Amino acid sequence: MKKTLFDKVWDSHVVHKIENGPDVLFIDRHMVHEVTSPVAFLGIKSRGIPVMYPERTFATADHNTPTINQHLPVKDPLSANQLKALEENSKAHGISYWGLGHEKNGIVHVVGPEYGITQPGATIVCGDSHTSTHGAFGAIAFGIGTSEVEMVLATQCIMQQKAKSMRINVNGKLGRGVTSKDVALYVISKLSTSGATGYFVEYAGDVFRNMTMEGRMTVCNLSIEMGARGGMIAPDEKTFEYIKGREFTPVGAAWDTAMEYWETLKTDEGATFDKEITFDATDIEPMITYGTNPGMGIGISNGIPMAEAVEGGVATYKKSLQYMAFNEGDNMIGKPIDFVFLGSCTNGRIEDFRAFASIVKGRKKADNVTAWLVPGSHKVESAIKEEGILDILHEAGFELREPGCSACLAMNDDKVPAGKYAVSTSNRNFEGRQGPGSRTLLASPLVAAAAAVTGKVTDPRELMQELV
Amino acid sequence: MAYDKFNILKTTAVPLPIENVDTDQIIPARFLKATERKGFGDNLFRDWRYNPDNSPKKDFVLNDPTYSGKILVGAKNFGSGSSREHAAWAVYDYGFRCVVSSFFADIFKNNCLNIGVLPVQVSAPFLEKIYTAIEADPKTELVVNLPEQTITLSTTGESESFDINHYKKDNMLNGFDDIDYLLNIKENIREFAQTTPL
Numbered sequence: 001m002k003k004t005l006f007d008k009v010w011d012s013h014v015v016h017k018i019e020n021g022p023d024v025l026f027i028d029r030h031m032v033h034e035v036t037s038p039v040a041f042l043g044i045k046s047r048g049i050p051v052m053y054p055e056r057t058f059a060t061a062d063h064n065t066p067t068i069n070q071h072l073p074v075k076d077p078l079s080a081n082q083l084k085a086l087e088e089n090s091k092a093h094g095i096s097y098w099g100l101g102h103e104k105n106g107i108v109h110v111v112g113p114e115y116g117i118t119q120p121g122a123t124i125v126c127g128d129s130h131t132s133t134h135g136a137f138g139a140i141a142f143g144i145g146t147s148e149v150e151m152v153l154a155t156q157c158i159m160q161q162k163a164k165s166m167r168i169n170v171n172g173k174l175g176r177g178v179t180s181k182d183v184a185l186y187v188i189s190k191l192s193t194s195g196a197t198g199y200f201v202e203y204a205g206d207v208f209r210n211m212t213m214e215g216r217m218t219v220c221n222l223s224i225e226m227g228a229r230g231g232m233i234a235p236d237e238k239t240f241e242y243i244k245g246r247e248f249t250p251v252g253a254a255w256d257t258a259m260e261y262w263e264t265l266k267t268d269e270g271a272t273f274d275k276e277i278t279f280d281a282t283d284i285e286p287m288i289t290y291g292t293n294p295g296m297g298i299g300i301s302n303g304i305p306m307a308e309a310v311e312g313g314v315a316t317y318k319k320s321l322q323y324m325a326f327n328e329g330d331n332m333i334g335k336p337i338d339f340v341f342l343g344s345c346t347n348g349r350i351e352d353f354r355a356f357a358s359i360v361k362g363r364k365k366a367d368n369v370t371a372w373l374v375p376g377s378h379k380v381e382s383a384i385k386e387e388g389i390l391d392i393l394h395e396a397g398f399e400l401r402e403p404g405c406s407a408c409l410a411m412n413d414d415k416v417p418a419g420k421y422a423v424s425t426s427n428r429n430f431e432g433r434q435g436p437g438s439r440t441l442l443a444s445p446l447v448a449a450a451a452a453v454t455g456k457v458t459d460p461r462e463l464m465q466e467l468v
Numbered sequence: 469m470a471y472d473k474f475n476i477l478k479t480t481a482v483p484l485p486i487e488n489v490d491t492d493q494i495i496p497a498r499f500l501k502a503t504e505r506k507g508f509g510d511n512l513f514r515d516w517r518y519n520p521d522n523s524p525k526k527d528f529v530l531n532d533p534t535y536s537g538k539i540l541v542g543a544k545n546f547g548s549g550s551s552r553e554h555a556a557w558a559v560y561d562y563g564f565r566c567v568v569s570s571f572f573a574d575i576f577k578n579n580c581l582n583i584g585v586l587p588v589q590v591s592a593p594f595l596e597k598i599y600t601a602i603e604a605d606p607k608t609e610l611v612v613n614l615p616e617q618t619i620t621l622s623t624t625g626e627s628e629s630f631d632i633n634h635y636k637k638d639n640m641l642n643g644f645d646d647i648d649y650l651l652n653i654k655e656n657i658r659e660f661a662q663t664t665p666l
Contacts, residue, residue: 018635020634021633063500064501146579154647158646193548194545224575227548313543315486428492428549432515
């Protein structure tokens with residue numbers, strides 16, 4: 001029988017099938033962070049059971065950490081307590097722990113790939129919906145709730161029904177200034193924030209083949225924003241090249257064995273999907289969102305759609321625009337903004353900083369803009385310094401902060417004030433996501449950079465160097 | 469974690485006819501700092517329910533004494549966004565045992581089933597009927613019958629059946645959770661683990 005990539009990885013991890021019920025799925029690698037794990041650890045404690053395979057779980061602190069003065073004690077007592085709980089739980093159960101200040105610390109979905117924890121054909125879960133990021137390597141990776149975190153700690157398995165399959169093809173060549181983030185926001189705008197609910201997505205076509213691994217991570221990261229359980233891309237030479245030599249990547253004979261498996265990880269010719277959609281790369285321009293869910297995105301040169309033209313509830317749509325203080329038909333270009341956030345598991349990697357720097361180089365940060373530039377990990381931070389990007393940022397009037405999730409979900413002090421607009425490279429523009437009353441415009445690092453130096457929504461193509 | 473068994477629930481319901489309600493609205497991230505599962509109901513829909521000075525927003529349905537009950541009636545794509553189980557905990561802790569919608573986000577639905585909140589997916593027309601009935605009379609009761617897998621408007625007797633897989637249904641009826649099941653097949657898991665390298 002012809003199988004999809006998703007079928008191959010899923011089916012090879014089913015320990016047990018329950019009739020008219022879920023599959024018991026074995027989890028190869030489990031990542032935990034401070035926010036969604038403490039109640040799970042309490043759970044196994046109250047049951048009096050150990051962590052079954054501590055070597056398969058990796059802990060990092062990221063959601064609830066400050067992005068300045070990380071060498072000092074964390075001021076917020078609740079946050080400090082949560083971080084302490086992660087450290088104590090990790091140590092008590094023999095789980096590797098990359099806490100605040102550790103050289104390998106960073107956002108869970110940034111450090112996983114950086115250290116080779118993320119591998120093709122693996123099942124990877126974490127109590128965080130953006131776990132879909134790891135699908136860029138041909139892994140089945142998805143977010144779980146705390147009850148499921150407890151299941152994985154206790155038994156290395158979860159119980160879930162297999163999702164339906166969807167393939168999204170994007171073919172052709174992307175235009176200038178159009179990035180992986182724009183591709184993802186475009187697809188989400190076409191499918192809506194619930195268009196892929198119940199599905200596991202495979203991304204295929206030239207556009208994804210030609211993307212870097214980091215670009216693929218951005219795309220897979222955003223799968224959840226159209227409701228998909230996860231997204232994945234078949235591994236290829238680029239994938240193998242990326243993971244080779246990383247700390248948790250197999251070596252020697254183990255590498256050869258792994259490669260034999262990894263090279264089978266592609267959808268069979270003739271395999272069918274429950275749903276298949278195809279887009280043309282040339283239809284995509286730099287994207288920006290105008291509303292309060294990631295499906296509310298448009299090409300940057302377009303106007304905000306009229307309520308009648310939108311599928312779904314008009315009342316919900318109008319409530320959303322009211323929150324944003326935008327009007328139907330408004331142009332996005334030229335709208336004044338107050339904050340810029342570069343970072344998160346979506347766009348907190350070195351290529352994102354390179355893109356941002358390419359625009360701000362030789363320019364100055366606009367006076368009306370507060371900018372938070374937050375690397376996804378210490379490794380990213382080091383690269384920013386080594387590549388001279390930090391100097392470019394400093395000359396343009398920007399500061400670099402320390403790694404963490406930061407203003408993406410604003411659990412720490414990096415909160416956008418009520419009523420203020422932030423152009424953000426993160427993943428969610430929900431009401432209050434970046435601070436109570438905050439208004440978020442999701443965009444790529446290029447669009448964020450253009451906004452940071454002009455103080456308003458600006459088409460980055462106007463600021464890009466002409467290609468020689 | 470143990471939860472109360474679910475069998476037949478007959479209660480009034482609270483309408484929330486807004487689409488794409490995400491888990492950041494159900495419980496904002498700044499209330500996720502606890503290390504124990506308690507008190508999350510206080511912050512359910514925090515920013516829709518309270519002003520920045522913590523005074524209640526009068527026009528929000530949870531602050532309207534007209535509406536009460538153990539069923540929350542949401543609209544399409546309820547529970548999208550973050551995987552935070554805290555959202556389901558907040559719903560449960562506030563006193564809801566059932567959420568009705570025409571379409572649920574995946575992770576939220578799973579989380580609900582794992583902690584004893586029954587997600588009941590109904591057709592869009594039936595959802596409209598529920599809203600209309602509650603609007604006409606806020607004392608309208610809904611009957612959610614898990615053994616029969618039906619939801620009924622007590623006023624008119626109109627009814628619709630809903631899906632739930634057999635395994636999860638059995639768990640909800642008995643207050644079981646998945647870990648009990650998984651621990652029972654631990655030897656199978658151990659054998660399986662030997663075939664998959666780290």
